[in-house]
Amino acid sequence: LLLDEPTANLDPAGAELIRQAVAGALDADTTLILVEHRVAEALPLVNRVVVLDPGGGVRADGTPEAVFAAHGAALAAEGVWVPGHPIAPRRATAAPGELLLTADRLGLPPRLASTDLAVRAGEALAVRGPNGAGKSTLALLLGGLLRPGTGRVNASAELAGADHRTPPHRWRAPALTRRIGSVFQDPEHQFVTSTVFDELALGPRRTGQPEAAVRETVAGLLERLRLDRLAAANPYTLSGGEARRLSVATALATAPRLLICDEPTFGQDRRTWRELVDLFAELRDAGHGVVAVTHDADFVAALADRTVTLHRAVTGGGAR
Structure with missing residues (x-):
């Protein structure tokens, strides 16, 4: 089962329905390959994470826990959505105008x-x-x-x-x-x-x-x-x-x-x-x-x- 960002542009309820449907389709004979930027919501569906290097090849490969423990901060700096690495907000510098x-x-x-x-x-x-x-x-x-x-x-x-x-x-x-x-x-x-x-x-x-x-x-x-x-x-x-x-x-x-x-x-x-x-x-x-x-x-x-x-x-x- 090959899925490329299957929940893009869906509301949260619809995205959760898609993830539930995918989970229900998985069994011992099914392999899932999921291409995804937003990793956190997809983690319950996977037992392996592969991070591709923009220059070619594989940047990291292993269980989610191992990959993010070893490379989390570096991957976040390189553009990967690593769970537990929030981005600081950009608050307005002045009150709204006219x-x-x-x-x-x-x-x-x-x-x-x-x-x-x-x-x-x-x-x-x-x-x-x-x-x-x-x-x-x-x-x-x-x-x-x-x-x-x-x-x-x-x-x-x-x-x-x-x-x-x-x-x-x-x-x-x-x-x-x-x-x-x-x-x-x-x-x-x-x-x-x-x-x-x-x-x-x-x-x-x-x-x-x-x-x-x-x-x-x-x-x-x-x-x-x-x-x-x-x-x-x-x-x-x-x-x-x-x-x-x-x-x-x-x-x-x-x-x-x-x-x-x-x-x-x-x-x-x-x-x-x-x-x-x-x-x-x-x-x-x-x-x-x-x-x-x-x-x-x-x-x-x-x-x-x-x-x-x-x-x-x-x-x-x-x-x-």
Whole structure:
């Protein structure tokens, strides 16, 4: 039985159901090979851990207890999610500022029930809830990428500029790109060029930045997110984790006033996860707003200043 991150993007209850199903399928005649970044939850399913070396070959091999006892600190420093090695949170350096965006009785039946929400500058807001509660739909509505079925999205005058009487879904694309950046749940849904470099350069170019500034921005993001060796690669040839980092970087490239991300940290090792958290924290601490739809409890603990929980529409829906 070969499984590659089988619980990615699932809510905690759904992930536990998957692990229970896997455990129930194992017997004396079954071999399980499980590829996983988040090791702690998977440990009850395995009796051997193999850590691959990025340069090739095997970095460590043995029982979980033996591997983590002998190499735990070093592996954590190298990017492995070693149980018992927490990451320090990135708390906000100042209190949240002015309102950027509000949702008033916002909904899109049957995908999202009526929801009220406020997003402020200098704040990282986490949106949580079970699969099917409408979190991704909410992200698209807040990002101006879907027209509301009910209610309204209101942008502040500071965020909307000349469009302050117009809802975000009616803004022109260049204006929306400058003001609100979106990271889709599926990275491939937002790739439109043939190279990683051009994908990162597209947003800054569309907003009129000089080419020298564009190249400086792209080079910095490529290095920080460990994509520099892939600058000439086609985005559709990247691994899942690399594609996720590229999709986040494309939104960060324009430093939008408001950044809305859907599951921004899936498929990441400890080191690239930390870099993503740092990038979001730097954007927030510079006075931008960050909204993250996520099942990643570590991400919420490290970054979120406030959490909103959605519930499935069949149980009443909306946010709490």
